[in-house]
Amino acid sequence: MLDKTGIAKRIAKEVQDGYYVNLGIGIPTLVANYVRDDIEVEFQSENGVLGMGPFPFEGEEDADIINAGKQTITTLPGASFFDSAMSFSMIRGQHVDLTILGAMEVAENGDIANWKIPGKMVKGMGGAMDLVASAENIIVAMMHTNRAGESKLLKKCSLPLTGVGCVKKIVTNLAVIEVTDKGFKLLERAPGVSVEDIKKATEGHLIIEGDIPEMDI
Amino acid sequence: MILKTVNSVSDALEGVQDNMTFMLGGFGLSGIPENAIAELVKRNVKGVTCISNNAGVDDFGLGLLLQKKQIKKMVSSYVGENDEFERQMLSGELDVELIPQGTLAERCRAAQAGFPAIFTPAGFGTEVAEGKETREFDGKMYVLEHAFKADFAFVKAWKGDAAGNLIFKGTARNFNPCMAGAAKITVAEVEELVPVGELDPNQIHIPGIFVQRIFQGEKYEKRIEQRTVR
Numbered sequence: 001m002l003d004k005t006g007i008a009k010r011i012a013k014e015v016q017d018g019y020y021v022n023l024g025i026g027i028p029t030l031v032a033n034y035v036r037d038d039i040e041v042e043f044q045s046e047n048g049v050l051g052m053g054p055f056p057f058e059g060e061e062d063a064d065i066i067n068a069g070k071q072t073i074t075t076l077p078g079a080s081f082f083d084s085a086m087s088f089s090m091i092r093g094q095h096v097d098l099t100i101l102g103a104m105e106v107a108e109n110g111d112i113a114n115w116k117i118p119g120k121m122v123k124g125m126g127g128a129m130d131l132v133a134s135a136e137n138i139i140v141a142m143m144h145t146n147r148a149g150e151s152k153l154l155k156k157c158s159l160p161l162t163g164v165g166c167v168k169k170i171v172t173n174l175a176v177i178e179v180t181d182k183g184f185k186l187l188e189r190a191p192g193v194s195v196e197d198i199k200k201a202t203e204g205h206l207i208i209e210g211d212i213p214e215m216d217i
Numbered sequence: 218m219i220l221k222t223v224n225s226v227s228d229a230l231e232g233v234q235d236n237m238t239f240m241l242g243g244f245g246l247s248g249i250p251e252n253a254i255a256e257l258v259k260r261n262v263k264g265v266t267c268i269s270n271n272a273g274v275d276d277f278g279l280g281l282l283l284q285k286k287q288i289k290k291m292v293s294s295y296v297g298e299n300d301e302f303e304r305q306m307l308s309g310e311l312d313v314e315l316i317p318q319g320t321l322a323e324r325c326r327a328a329q330a331g332f333p334a335i336f337t338p339a340g341f342g343t344e345v346a347e348g349k350e351t352r353e354f355d356g357k358m359y360v361l362e363h364a365f366k367a368d369f370a371f372v373k374a375w376k377g378d379a380a381g382n383l384i385f386k387g388t389a390r391n392f393n394p395c396m397a398g399a400a401k402i403t404v405a406e407v408e409e410l411v412p413v414g415e416l417d418p419n420q421i422h423i424p425g426i427f428v429q430r431i432f433q434g435e436k437y438e439k440r441i442e443q444r445t446v447r
Contacts, residue, residue, distance in 0.1 A: 046318060047244040048388045058446045063247060063439035064375075064387035070245035070298075071445035081387055083394040083422075084244070084270070085326040088319030092337065111342075121307070122315065123297035129345060130319030133338035164342035 002173045002190045002217075007141050009034045009217050011100055011171050014139055015041055022046065022091065022131060024101030025069045027141040031100055042078075044096055046127040048087050051079025068127065091127070092134045099135040101128060103142045103167075105157045108183040108204035110167040112140065113159035125162060132163030144172035144201045151203035153177065153184055174198050176215060183207050188215045218413055221381035221405075221431045226256045229404045229430045233262055233369060236289070240325060240370040240396040241269040241279065245298075245442045248389030249278050252406050252434035253371040257282060266290040268365055270321060270392055272302045277440050286310065292365075294318035298442065316345060320362050322392060327364035328399035329427065334363045370400035373434075374423070377407035378416050381425025390422070398427030405431045 002010065008030035015021060015031070017039035023029050032052075035041055043052040045067040052067060053074040061072040090096055103114040112132055115125040132138060145151055153170065170177045175198045176188040183205030186198060189212050199206055223229045230253065239257075243249030257265075258281045265288055272291055273280035282288050283301050290312040296302055305311035316324075317339040327335050336359035340346045350361040372393040375386035383405055385393060397403050410433035425431075 045388075047247075048391050055445045055447045061441060061444055061446065062387065063441045064389040066245065066247050066388050066441075066443070068244075070247070070442040072441055072443070073445075081385075081390055083385075083390050084318070084322035084392045085395045088322050092319055092339070121297075121303050122313075124293060124295035124315045125317055125345075126295040127318040129317035129343065130337075130339040133317075133341060161343045 001193055005030060006190070006217060007171050007173060010176065010215055011139055011141055014169070015039070015098065017041070019097040020044055020050070020095065021098045021100065022096050024128070026102045028100040028102060029069070031141070044090060046087050046091065048082050048084060049075060049079060050082070051076045053079070088127070088130050091130055094134055094136055096135065098137045098139065099131045100139045100141055101131065103140045103152070105152050105154055105159050106140055106167050106170055106179070107154050107157045108179070110165040110179045111157050112162050112167050113157040114162050116160045118160065128162050132166045135166070138167050140167050140170045142170070142172055144174040151201055153202045153204050155204045174201055180207065185209070186212050188213055190215055191217070218380060219425070220379050221425060221428055222379045222410070223430045223432050226252045226406070226432060226435070229253065229406070229432050230256050230260065232402065233257070233260065235262055236264040237262070237368040238266040238268065238366065240365065240367045240400050241267055242372040242391065242393030242396050243278065244270055244388065244391035246273065246278050246440050248373055248385070248391050248393055249273070250371040250373040250406050251437055253404060254278065254281060257287065258285060261285065261287065263287050264289045266292065268292045268321070268325070268367060270294050270318060272296045272299050274298050274442065275301055277438070283311070290314065292316065292321070294321050322395050324362055324365045325392065325395040325399045328366065329395065329397065332364055334361050336360065337362055365399065367400035368402070370396040370398070370403040372397050372403060372405050374405055374407045376409045376411060376416065377405055377431050378411050379413045379431070381405060381428030381431050382416055382421045383407070383423040383428065384416060384420055385422050394423050397423045402429045403427055404429070406434045407431065408434060408437055
């Protein structure tokens, strides 16, 4: 079974040379730490920066340079700043190659819910609805089950949706799964996890074809 | 040369009244119009609707207006960092409309650019699209979203000149350029106001035509919300 860092490491392998990538808050943010250093990738943050670098050294924080999580950041050579409308032109206009975000639930048809739990404090969707409605290539990073042990890969989302039919791939602590027309297709198992374990933790329709290889992290 | 300079934040907010709709630039606490907000608090304008990506924190940014119960309605994409906000929202004192961040930006830009509405894919099939017109283009579904209508836009830039030309710095740019010219009156505050001719026309982010009043802010705290270091 993977921890959050393991999920980030596995997703990092999906990032290809020349990609512009938008990372959500949480596990997705960690992905930047594990991208191969022999490829060129630029990270976009929807508050208006392309070419995000690491966090600043102490004493070099700048209130005018932050990421979408409102954390102080730095920029790399070749970076650019822009306004919010242009930022979402990059996203809506499908100029961003890969979007990685967290989720509370994903349905077997690719629906995603990640912004609202009715009855609890609603903080808002931020840029998530724009991202999922437009991106061609969306990977969800999440735990396979919630704290109560219930599956987060469902036949149908129970929470209010963020977007419909948009998720293409899911990487969890247990598995790598592709969302197909026919349901969740199991691609890889996490180290030490059996197909049976994944079946038990998946409520939606799980497609298992042939031998399922263990992830190479 | 058409000059936009006003002498004080007080002059800049001339005409501000109860129950108006304001646009306020900023993302989190970055690039917020600190001086205009302080003046709105001082004037104790009530019943206002604020279009702003976030709602500040308890003791800074729009949180200052929330503390004094000056805000009737917030139109935002993310409002998570504010206890007083949560209390007022849950008690029903505060009306909150949450909309996708890109839609917020584009509804501002539509107002600025003279479009009555735009079609966006964001929110289709979700509760955000409920009751709204939808339409298919090339096999994909879109939601009709209307341009905002606001009385004042309060924007903050790094540098500006007396003609109202603006230059922003870093990610403090965010919604500010989208809101300039998107309301009946745009008030720009800057960290440094320079005489006409000092800014390179090639470097202007927002031309002065979008700005009615400009002033240099008395001071900027520029508080950092999430100080994160290596």
